[in-house]
Amino acid sequence: xxxxxxxxxxxxxxDLIIGAGHxxxxxLLAARRARGGRAIVLMQPSLPxxxxxxxxxxxxxxxxxxxxxxxxxxxxxxxxxxxxxxxRQGLLLMGGPSKHYRWDEQAVxxxxxxxxxxxxxxxxxxxxxxxxxxxFLSRLTVTADNLRVxxxxxxxxxxxxxxxxxxxxxxxxxxSVSMIYESLTAGAAVGLLELAPRGETRVTRGVNxxxxxxxxxxxxxWREKPRLGLPKEAFNEAERCAGEILRRWPVSD
Numbered sequence: 001x002x003x004x005x006x007x008x009x010x011x012x013x014x015d016l017i018i019g020a021g022h023x024x025x026x027x028l029l030a031a032r033r034a035r036g037g038r039a040i041v042l043m044q045p046s047l048p049x050x051x052x053x054x055x056x057x058x059x060x061x062x063x064x065x066x067x068x069x070x071x072x073x074x075x076x077x078x079x080x081x082x083x084x085x086x087x088r089q090g091l092l093l094m095g096g097p098s099k100h101y102r103w104d105e106q107a108v109x110x111x112x113x114x115x116x117x118x119x120x121x122x123x124x125x126x127x128x129x130x131x132x133x134x135x136f137l138s139r140l141t142v143t144a145d146n147l148r149v150x151x152x153x154x155x156x157x158x159x160x161x162x163x164x165x166x167x168x169x170x171x172x173x174x175x176s177v178s179m180i181y182e183s184l185t186a187g188a189a190v191g192l193l194e195l196a197p198r199g200e201t202r203v204t205r206g207v208n209x210x211x212x213x214x215x216x217x218x219x220x221x222w223r224e225k226p227r228l229g230l231p232k233e234a235f236n237e238a239e240r241c242a243g244e245i246l247r248r249w250p251v252s253d
Contacts, residue, residue, distance in 0.1 A: 005034035013037065015251045022046050038249050042076060054248070056241050060206035073213075074181040074206055076238045081187030082166040085230065090122040090169035093160075093183070095176035096131030100203040101195040105136060108173060111193045111219050113142050115171055118226070120146055122169060127160065128152045129176060164188060168230060171219075174207050180216065184235040189228045190216045 007027075008014075014037035019028045025047050032039040038053040044061040045052060049068055056070045057063040063071060092112055097103040116124055127150045128136065137149060150159075160179075164170070164186040171191045172179050183190045192211070197204045210216045215235065217228050 003034050005031045007031075008035055015249065016040060016245065018042065028052070040245065054245065058202075058206065059209065060202040062202075070241055070244055072237045072241060073235075074184075074210070074237065075178050076241065077178070077182045077185055078238060079161060079164060079182045079185035080236075081185075084166075085168040085187065086166055087168045088121070088123055089163075089167045090119065090124045090171070091163060091167050091183075091188075092116075092124055092126040093170065093172040093176055093179045094126065094128045094132045094136065095173040095179070096129060096133055096136075098131065098175040098203075099198065100201050101173070101175040101197055103133070103175070104195055105133065105139065107195070108193055109140055109142065112140070112171075114223065115191075115219075116142060116144050116147050119169070120144075122146060124148070125150055125163065127155060129179075131175075161186075169228065175203075177203055177206065180207070180210070181237075184210075184215055184231070185237070187231060187234065189230045191222055191228050192216050192218050194219045 008031060013035045014031070017028055017031050017037045018040045019025070020042040025041065025045055028039045028041060029051060031037070040054045040056065041052050042056045044057045044063055045055055049055045049064070049066060052068065054068055054070060055063070056072060058075065059071050059073055063069050092115070094108065112126065124147045126147060129152055137151060140149070164183055167188055170183040170188040171193055172183060173193045174180070174195055180190065192207070211218060215231070222228055
């Protein structure tokens, strides 16, 4: 209210002020009022978009178009592909119960078993997430020479990012939205293990859009006609959005 922003005391005036999360909205506006710069919010804001200089909003949130809105395909992430993908390496990424998809453990296990059997020339690593039910691995009962299990509790920070960068093939449950977009950004061929949606939500809309665009392939389609291939063009929404921000407001060194 007084046009001050104590958290930035001693810092230089900003060119850009970037925030994500509803709790950052007022801080973004207060910082801009006190110190100048452009306020950029990385989400569908709970305040009017016109109050910010730019809103970077996922398409699944159905934002109103406007000059101050950049629409993204999914979740921004820092993934980058390795120079060479290893066609002998594959990842199986397990999510868990969510409000968007009905978790069917046996269906997931059956799909994993089929993939591992059919693609026996690929060395698969299956890893879980924090949402994966505790008894999932004990019920997996898939024994194959080309399958290794790496529970999330036993992986080091950055392990998944490193594996995604170099892995050619990724299968992921559709509830794991972040892992879907990280896999795409990493340049992998991405297949979706199938779970029944609980209804139409912003998450299921986003996943359906990826399928329509040919970015991902559902398990049932792959089972009928195995045609999962590496993407022909890069998918890097963070880089694209960064380029758009710098095009509008070049930042000096």
